[in-house]
Amino acid sequence: MDYQEYKEYEDYFRKLIEEKQLKELKSCITELNVVDIAEIIEDLDDKDMLLIFRMLPKEISAEVFSHMERYNQVRIVNSITEPELNSIVDELYFDDMIDLLEEVPANVVTKVLANAPVNERKLINEFLRYPEDSAGSIMTIEYVVFKPDMSVRDAMSHIKEIGMDKETIYTCYVENEYKMLIGFVSLRTLVISDEDKKISDIMIDDVVCVNTLDDREDVADKFKKYGFIALPVVDGEYRLCGIITFDDIMDVVEEEATEDFHRMAAINPSEHAYLDQSTWELAKNRIPWLLVLMISATLTSGIIENYNYIIAQFLILTAFIPMITDTGGNSGSQSSTVIIRALATGEINLSDAFKVVFKEIRVALICGGILSFVNFMRMIFVSKVEFGISLLVSLTMLVTVVLSKFLGAALPMLAKKINIDPAIMASAVITTIIDSVVLIIYFNLAVRLLPII
Structure with a gap:
């Protein structure tokens, strides 16, 4: 069922509720797949969602409940009676029940434990004690x-x-x-x-x-x-x-992939879906890294200030700084993205570090050589920039690409070695590091290649 179909069913359900055609509503709901029912009613307000959920036959309601997002499960739990809660819990598979109990308030857990048989109560307590990211926390006891x-x-x-x-x-x-x-x-x-x-x-x-x-x-x-x-x-x-x-581990894979994407974008991961997070929560997850990157970027300003005497003589050098730093950031991001993904999928291991770095350096020499040559020809024949400055900028670009791809490959491997998530060493962090290093190289080459007074 695509998005348009979901919206049509959602609007149709609202219409039936408004017109109080509850018999037709129940008939329509029970013909749908449980996964589709869960996704449709999650977008309804608490009152309508609960009304439809209570219409579902007992054997269907628990299955629909298990396919709902954790946030919406808590919405249901907070709105139903204790007997209804016990009925749902009784029908859930054990691992789905444990996942639910990890999210709901303590008083709800107490209610469930109070109504559970002694043996099951002991098992529930044991499962709830497993570390959050451990195999024990996602396993089930329903096996043959x-x-x-x-x-x-x-x-x-x-x-x-x-x-x-x-x-x-x-x-x-x-x-x-x-x-x-x-x-x-x-x-x-x-x-x-x-x-x-x-x-x-x-x-x-x-x-x-x-x-x-x-x-x-x-x-x-x-x-x-x-x-x-x-x-x-x-x-x-x-x-x-x-x-x-397999279905439980697929959820883990999705969570880990989402977490890596967030870290690669310099955002603190969140367990909640985007639309379930408040504006403040979204901002709170982004501010820490933005502050760190902003403060670290002041190094760039300090480096430029330190070489003001060169800029005073060759003001044109400042015009090429964005191009050089952007090229460095883009080159480093390419390498870090490929390496982080390869580490996550198991394509490469720490033992492959030398081969990986050596390969990226060779790639960098090819990419950097082509970019430098094209840039040199552009500056000489199109922009009519003097030979010395054209050579300086093009040579800096070659060094920048090589260094960026080296760091883009080496830093994620180093992070993995010291047990830090390699995703942290992604585009935002790589770009900040490269910007500072590249400017130092740029101005030091300028000192050697240009007639500084």
Whole structure:
């Protein structure tokens, strides 16, 4: 469903509510996909959203709720009664419930815990204690587990009995009597295997898994590397604690990509969607880096002041400063963007640092040589600038491009080495550093190439 269709449904729903045609409204809603329902009602005001949400059948409402943005889930939670909340929580998958409880006020968490069975209450508390960016915080306990001595016939019966309540049945896990993970078996293997075979005979014991405390980005890298639809999560003693499914890790990938984009633009990342943030919150996320970059840019002014005696004799030099610094910033941004992306996707590692920097220097020599030559010819034949100044500007441009691409490649690798997000070393930071260094090179070359009195 595209944006125009969403708006048409949204307007139609409002019209039906105004005309009190609630029967027609309910009939129309239940024919839509749950993802589309969630997206349509999120743009309605609290009253209309709650009215439509309460019309949904119980089996649909929880699924619609799980596809809503966290902010809108909290809007629903704050507006419904305690029995309604418990009904929704009961229908949610465990990992979706944990995600919700991490966002809602403490009094709501208390209500949910008070109505949860003792065993589930213990699990909820345990999950809420996992670090926010850890594998444990996004795993679910809704998976199928077998014992190695089960027969294929018993395993299939087990799946039929509990499968509807599990997030996935396509990969089933095998644990021993100590709850240690010892293997896994796919549904395909179960279906084509002899019913009298033991699970231990058909399972794969070469298990790729993650630890509960592993970083979510590392988990995403494993999903990408192995192409699994689910990964088991174990504790320090290799006991199976849960699984992470592909849809959950896709959310993590989206969050991490958004965070990197924000940092590359010198903006502090936010967990909330753009339209859900107030004007003050948006400004607050941008001001710190703008202040840092503004203050650091005063170095540029200081450098220019230091070389006033050269500018006084060759005022024309100031006309080429924007072109040189912009070229440096653009060159550095190109390299840093490519390297940061390659680091994020795992295309390159820290061990490739020398090869990466060496390659970028070679690219810089080609780019810088072409730019310098074109600029020199332009200045001589089009702008009619004297030879010495044309040579100075063109030579500075060559050095600028080489230095910029070197820094654009080296700084993200250095950030990765010292455990800083490489995205910080993106265009804004690179440009600020290059501006200062390039001006020093420019004026020092001027001292050597021009007849300074």
